[in-house]
Amino acid sequence: MIIDQLSSLTGDAAALEPWTLTGAEVREVTRAVLQARTALDALASRLAGCAEGMGLPKDDGATSTTAWVAAQTGISKGEASRLVALARVSTDHTEATRTAWANGQISTDQAKVIMEAVDALPDWVDDEPRTDAEAHLLRLAAEHTLDDLRRLANRVLEVIDPDGADEALGKKVLAEEQKAWEATRLSMKRRGDGTTRIIGTIPDADSDTLRAAIEGIIAPRRSADNAIRLGMGVGEYNALPRDQKMGHAFTELIAHLPTGALPQHGGLAATVAVTIDVDDLRTGNGTATNTSGTTTSAARAQRMACNATLVALYLDSESRLLDLGTSKRLYTRHQRLALAARDQGCIWAGCDRPPAWCEAHHITWWSEGGPTDLANAALLCHFHHFLVHEGEWVVVMADDGIPEVVPPSRVDPDQKSRRHARFTRLQPRAC
Numbered sequence: 001m002i003i004d005q006l007s008s009l010t011g012d013a014a015a016l017e018p019w020t021l022t023g024a025e026v027r028e029v030t031r032a033v034l035q036a037r038t039a040l041d042a043l044a045s046r047l048a049g050c051a052e053g054m055g056l057p058k059d060d061g062a063t064s065t066t067a068w069v070a071a072q073t074g075i076s077k078g079e080a081s082r083l084v085a086l087a088r089v090s091t092d093h094t095e096a097t098r099t100a101w102a103n104g105q106i107s108t109d110q111a112k113v114i115m116e117a118v119d120a121l122p123d124w125v126d127d128e129p130r131t132d133a134e135a136h137l138l139r140l141a142a143e144h145t146l147d148d149l150r151r152l153a154n155r156v157l158e159v160i161d162p163d164g165a166d167e168a169l170g171k172k173v174l175a176e177e178q179k180a181w182e183a184t185r186l187s188m189k190r191r192g193d194g195t196t197r198i199i200g201t202i203p204d205a206d207s208d209t210l211r212a213a214i215e216g217i218i219a220p221r222r223s224a225d226n227a228i229r230l231g232m233g234v235g236e237y238n239a240l241p242r243d244q245k246m247g248h249a250f251t252e253l254i255a256h257l258p259t260g261a262l263p264q265h266g267g268l269a270a271t272v273a274v275t276i277d278v279d280d281l282r283t284g285n286g287t288a289t290n291t292s293g294t295t296t297s298a299a300r301a302q303r304m305a306c307n308a309t310l311v312a313l314y315l316d317s318e319s320r321l322l323d324l325g326t327s328k329r330l331y332t333r334h335q336r337l338a339l340a341a342r343d344q345g346c347i348w349a350g351c352d353r354p355p356a357w358c359e360a361h362h363i364t365w366w367s368e369g370g371p372t373d374l375a376n377a378a379l380l381c382h383f384h385h386f387l388v389h390e391g392e393w394v395v396v397m398a399d400d401g402i403p404e405v406v407p408p409s410r411v412d413p414d415q416k417s418r419r420h421a422r423f424t425r426l427q428p429r430a431c
Helices: 002-015 023-054 065-073 077-088 095-102 108-119 127-141 146-154 162-183 204-217 220-229 234-238 242-255 278-283 298-307 333-343 382-390
Strands: 185-190 196-201 272-277 287-290 295-297 310-315 321-324 358-362 377-381 394-397 403-406
Touching: 023 065, 023 077, 023 095, 023 108, 065 077, 077 108, 095 108, 095 127, 108 127, 108 146, 127 146, 204 242, 220 234, 220 242, 220 382, 333 358, 333 377, 358 382, 377 382, 377 394
Parallel strands: 272 310
Antiparallel strands: 185 196, 272 287, 287 295, 310 321, 358 377, 394 403
């Protein structure tokens, strides 16, 4: 009886102690286990199809075959859905795939890719070409990774009709893009601990653009820069999980959104109004509150005031509105272009951040009456801008019009100003 055989198999598997095996045996048993698991997946899929045909889910009060399989086995609904979906794929032209799957020759994921690709072929494709396409994909499954197999399966029509494949593929991709557009979603939910959970679904092409930008920020060659930006050592940064690195890179992208390119709302682009005590803004102590009700530090409000279209609402000790700051304190696009040409990036010695990743800093802070002009401006990357607003490091303008950075006395007792190497003028050799 099959039940006795399966019970014996599970008992033997539970009793096996891997540490008693040799290296060669571990390899052999691993392959055999995965082959058996794949064969059992195929059997479970056929049983799910049989149960659906017999009406067992309805008899047992389950809302669907997927729910029934999940309840019977304890597996997730996602995994149950995959097995049920494969049971529903037409068996007329996928017999070879099902046989290979049942024998453990291909994985469940590979079987899914092949069966769905063959089943999705246009109605005008006859039985013989379908069989050829299936055989072709089975051969590819033995030679390629799952991702490569998916890409090849999407173009399997080329095996049947090379001339018409492009047109058919174009229609298929267009339909997929429309489906992706309809499925696009984004939700943002505050968790109550100072963080927001973002959940979204976007088209692959757009995710590729976002991924390229984020992965460019966390590229290995930028490990030292990212470590400095996050205030940690290179070794500490490299030890961070990849998803955490990508999360920090995503926040850096947000911090550098081009507000001038964003849509206008009420006459302002992406405006955030922040209420803050005027003394707190000057000192960087205390807190501020924005129009979304989020409480931030006064120091963060100072940094935002330098770079974002942030309107500060100054309050007196009685929390009455004293004055309405305007975005005129922000450097204009033409001023930013002039700064980019002059400073060529972050002016901190040793920093290689380009102008696009820098913020225009008021050397004499705007909150202290500093004007918004080029003589009072310097480009600083996000990290070094943060350091300056912490109050220990100071940016000054040298007599020759080059911005320099003065370190705190704990770093340099003489507090000798530092200049970026790009401003060093090379002296010509004497003849």
